[in-house]
Amino acid sequence: MADDFTLTCPIPISRYPHVVMAHGGGGKLMHDLIERMIAPTFGGPLAESRHDGAMFHMENGRLAFTTDSYVVQPLFFPGGDIGSMAVHGTVNDLSMCGARPLYLSLAFIIEEGLPMETLWRVVQSVRQAADNAGVQIVTGDTKVVDRGKGDGIFINTAGIGVIEHDLNIDPRQVRPGDVAILSGDIGRHGIAIMATREGLEFESHIESDSAPLAAAVQQLIAAGIRIRCLRDLTRGGLSSALIEIAEAAHVHVRLDETRVSVRDDVRGACEILGLDPLYVANEGRFIAFVDPADADRTLEILRQHAPGGESAAVIGTVLPDETPGRVTLRSAIGVTRNVDMLSGEQLPRIC
Amino acid sequence: MADDFTLTCPIPISRYPHVVMAHGGGGKLMHDLIERMIAPTFGGPLAESRHDGAMFHMENGRLAFTTDSYVVQPLFFPGGDIGSMAVHGTVNDLSMCGARPLYLSLAFIIEEGLPMETLWRVVQSVRQAADNAGVQIVTGDTKVVDRGKGDGIFINTAGIGVIEHDLNIDPRQVRPGDVAILSGDIGRHGIAIMATREGLEFESHIESDSAPLAAAVQQLIAAGIRIRCLRDLTRGGLSSALIEIAEAAHVHVRLDETRVSVRDDVRGACEILGLDPLYVANEGRFIAFVDPADADRTLEILRQHAPGGESAAVIGTVLPDETPGRVTLRSAIGVTRNVDMLSGEQLPRIC
Numbered sequence: 001m002a003d004d005f006t007l008t009c010p011i012p013i014s015r016y017p018h019v020v021m022a023h024g025g026g027g028k029l030m031h032d033l034i035e036r037m038i039a040p041t042f043g044g045p046l047a048e049s050r051h052d053g054a055m056f057h058m059e060n061g062r063l064a065f066t067t068d069s070y071v072v073q074p075l076f077f078p079g080g081d082i083g084s085m086a087v088h089g090t091v092n093d094l095s096m097c098g099a100r101p102l103y104l105s106l107a108f109i110i111e112e113g114l115p116m117e118t119l120w121r122v123v124q125s126v127r128q129a130a131d132n133a134g135v136q137i138v139t140g141d142t143k144v145v146d147r148g149k150g151d152g153i154f155i156n157t158a159g160i161g162v163i164e165h166d167l168n169i170d171p172r173q174v175r176p177g178d179v180a181i182l183s184g185d186i187g188r189h190g191i192a193i194m195a196t197r198e199g200l201e202f203e204s205h206i207e208s209d210s211a212p213l214a215a216a217v218q219q220l221i222a223a224g225i226r227i228r229c230l231r232d233l234t235r236g237g238l239s240s241a242l243i244e245i246a247e248a249a250h251v252h253v254r255l256d257e258t259r260v261s262v263r264d265d266v267r268g269a270c271e272i273l274g275l276d277p278l279y280v281a282n283e284g285r286f287i288a289f290v291d292p293a294d295a296d297r298t299l300e301i302l303r304q305h306a307p308g309g310e311s312a313a314v315i316g317t318v319l320p321d322e323t324p325g326r327v328t329l330r331s332a333i334g335v336t337r338n339v340d341m342l343s344g345e346q347l348p349r350i351c
Numbered sequence: 352m353a354d355d356f357t358l359t360c361p362i363p364i365s366r367y368p369h370v371v372m373a374h375g376g377g378g379k380l381m382h383d384l385i386e387r388m389i390a391p392t393f394g395g396p397l398a399e400s401r402h403d404g405a406m407f408h409m410e411n412g413r414l415a416f417t418t419d420s421y422v423v424q425p426l427f428f429p430g431g432d433i434g435s436m437a438v439h440g441t442v443n444d445l446s447m448c449g450a451r452p453l454y455l456s457l458a459f460i461i462e463e464g465l466p467m468e469t470l471w472r473v474v475q476s477v478r479q480a481a482d483n484a485g486v487q488i489v490t491g492d493t494k495v496v497d498r499g500k501g502d503g504i505f506i507n508t509a510g511i512g513v514i515e516h517d518l519n520i521d522p523r524q525v526r527p528g529d530v531a532i533l534s535g536d537i538g539r540h541g542i543a544i545m546a547t548r549e550g551l552e553f554e555s556h557i558e559s560d561s562a563p564l565a566a567a568v569q570q571l572i573a574a575g576i577r578i579r580c581l582r583d584l585t586r587g588g589l590s591s592a593l594i595e596i597a598e599a600a601h602v603h604v605r606l607d608e609t610r611v612s613v614r615d616d617v618r619g620a621c622e623i624l625g626l627d628p629l630y631v632a633n634e635g636r637f638i639a640f641v642d643p644a645d646a647d648r649t650l651e652i653l654r655q656h657a658p659g660g661e662s663a664a665v666i667g668t669v670l671p672d673e674t675p676g677r678v679t680l681r682s683a684i685g686v687t688r689n690v691d692m693l694s695g696e697q698l699p700r701i702c
Contacts, residue, residue, distance in 0.1 A: 025698075052444035058413075065404055066403055069507060156458050156492075234377065
């Protein structure tokens with residue numbers, strides 16, 4: 001695989017085996033990197049005009065705008081890499097606003113000495129993920145920092161999407177009686193990263209769930225599901241997302257642990273690593289709070305989105321609460337406990 | 352000054368003197384950082400809803416979208432800091448598209464161990480610069496990387512602006528006969544950074560020119576100036592900007608060196624440091640290519656924008672060219688030479 005990339009990298013690797021400071025210096029090398037590698041890969045506004053930004057026409061209406069930086073280590077892991085994650089994460093944040101993702105910006109902070117081939121693999125992965133998610137990379141930036149002042153490559157993407165419906169999707173819309181629906185099994189992204197980082201081998205191969213959620217969300221909206229709130233489960237996992245929503249909505253979310261799908265191999269890995277799957281990061285799962293009358297139709301739609309969607313389930317219900325921000329979990333053996341936000345950190349640099 | 356910040360920092364510095372990994376971990380510490388420091392500082396959509404992005408209404412029309420990461424060292428320098436630069440740079444890129452800047456995203460990549468007070472100073476500087484430039488920070492992200500894997504703090508901003516006119520501002524619009532107008536004196540930003548970095552003391556205090564260009568550009572547009580192209584002079588300086596435009600437009604730009612304003616102290620510092628002011632970075636200067644009939648009115652407007660604008664001048668003219676992308680300079684003693692793009696790098700991490 002490395003050889004294929006070496007063959008096609010538009011910057012001659014024999015001459016520039018590694019990224020050097022001048023690739024971010026505003027001179028000829030940076031110009032070459034953009035003109036030969038970045039612009040041809042993404043085309044469109046990024047390639048057509050040597051401008052400081054992209055321009056496009058938008059119809060009258062609501063827009064969503066979001067940003068995330070990606071500092072994941074390792075850069076490549078089973079089921080994804082920092083490039084695909086940088087697209088999925090931002091596409092998913094737009095989707096959680098109920099928006100149809102359209103345009104992404106792409107900014108690299110590269111550490112001097114990064115193999116040129118690694119950069120090329122990441123750039124291609126960004127392109128492929130953008131194509132799959134139906135978004136266009138329209139503007140970008142490249143900076144290079146001295147060796148020892150970065151970590152290979154960091155990526156920032158910002159995204160713009162259009163909101164094409166009248167729903168008010170907002171955590172504060174969640175109300176007693178609503179149901180909480182989880183879009184699939186949890187914990188795979190975090191475990192895939194940890195396994196790679198620690199050099200662990202599990203019985204089965206665990207791949208990240210990293211994926212774009214735009215199609216599933218657009219289908220829910222098109223079906224007229226009365227969505228109150230959507231939230232993707234990234235840093236902090238399912239538990240943090242639920243606590244944030246419960247706090248914003250001043251409600252009590254009661255979970256049924258037996259309904260939360262965790263694959264056996266993921267559960268086993270969590271036990272070995274001492275992790276609680278409720279807190280493990282995901283990059284392709286979300287929680288939807290919907291009107292209870294729409295629960296069945298929501299499940300029907302989510303279950304079409306394989307892999308993972310087949311285990312979508314109603315995992316909880318919303319109760320009125322005297323103390324805002326309460327999440328409780330009823331375990332398999334019938335014990336109920338509070339779910340708290342982690343004070344420290346479970347898995348650093350997971351995204 | 353440090354004491355004032357220490358007193359008002361909303362995160363108790365006695366307890367958290369430095370940023371720790373968990374401030375980016377998705378748990379309680381990150382939540383606190385956002386809820387107590389970031390959200391109250393910026394208010395608006397960033398504070399109102401615990402959402403994954405911002406939403407706002409836009410009228411039918413053209414938008415501009417741009418991004419830049421900022422990795423400048425040192426973080427604080429005469430005339431600015433990484434926070435104000437992160438606002439000015441992106442506001443200026445939108446302005447160069449002819450857009451009125453409206454919304455910015457703000458993403459931090461913090462190195463573990465950054466003094467909490469430094470983060471607080473940067474956050475406040477971002478807010479102040481945003482207020483001055485008339486833009487709102489509407490969405491953000493915070494990541495923390497391990498000690499030795501970053502360099503204090505990196506910032507990414509992306510921006511959205513609206514294009515409220517019918518001009519087609521684009522390098523390819525530049526045509527023979529147009530004049531090139533420089534908005535002020537050049538070289539101050541690069542020299543201010545270098546002086547701080549190298550611990551140099553010059554006879555006079557040289558401050559960065561870092562400033563938002565939105566007001567000047569909006570005034571040019573409102574005055575009906577036939578603008579062909581705008582470009583701010585950042586990495587690579589005046590020379591790189593002109594070469595890129597000359598290449599895109601397939602023209603020859605002929606400069607008159609005597610018209611390019613460089614302050615005496617900046618010129619002296621350039622001589623000591625062995626730098627050519629034409630290649631030194633700026634953060635508050637731009638070049639405008641306009642119809643020759645509008646040159647005087649353009650100068651009149653630019654000269655109102657102190658400090659620096661009083662030395663705005665027509666520095667060159669556009670000639671047809673057989674070899675695309677040619678920039679030549681006629682020196683004070685009447686010698687004409689080609690201006691080339693730097694192949695290496697003059698000043699690393701200047702922005």
